[in-house]
Amino acid sequence: MTTDSTEELLVEGVQELYYTEQQLVDALETLADQTEYEAAQQAFSEHRDETQGHVERLEDVFEAIGEEPQTKEERVVDALIEEHEQFAQENDGEMLDRYNISVGQKTEHYEIAAYGNVTSLAGKAGYDEAADLLEETLREEEDALEELSQAGEQFDQSKVES
Structure with missing residues (x-):
């Protein structure tokens, strides 16, 4: 990838996030369906709905930076x-629940880093409206990570007590 400007980095980053969020809408539904632990299942389900909103918000970001939505x-x-698909084919129950929580956390960490980067780039390039929209999603991703982390801690505690 060769690029000449902050704007190009921003556009590529938003395109990658647009792709990511679209993929995660389905993946989060799968995680919710496969997870037996209720707190994690609920976190996945709620974040799936929120992620659909992220897709729509990214379309607003594209508009704010004068680009057509593209992945x-x-x-x-x-x-x-x-x-995840490979692991889920070979495991179930408690191990799959623990793995699902872990992969959810990994994904949130990735998204937080990616949104942090594009938010900064949007601000640097003078796209204040886009930066505000991206910042809103960044905060929601941080909240989702916190919720998943709490669900993971509760899951671990429930298995110690069993």
């Missing part, structure tokens, strides 16, 4: 989804 494949999210 750019992101191998990181593809690898996380593929790795």
Whole structure:
């Protein structure tokens, strides 16, 4: 990837996030369906609905930066989804629940980093409206990570007590 400007980095980053969020809408539904632990299942389900909103918000970001909505494949999210599919074929129950929480946390960390980067780029490029929209999603991703982390801690506590 060769680029000449902050704006190009911003556009590519938003395109990658647009792809990521679209992939995660389906992946979060799968995680919710596969997870037996109720707190994690609920977190996945709620974040799936929120993620659909992120897709729509990214369309507003594209408009704010004067670009047509377009995806750019992101191998990181593809690898996380593929790795999960393989694990889920070979495991179930408690191990799958624990793994699902873990992969959810990994995904949130990735999204937080990506949104942090594009938010900064949007601000630097003078796209204040886009930066505000991206910042809103960044905060929601941080909240989702916190909720998943709490669900993971509760899950671990419930297994110690069993």
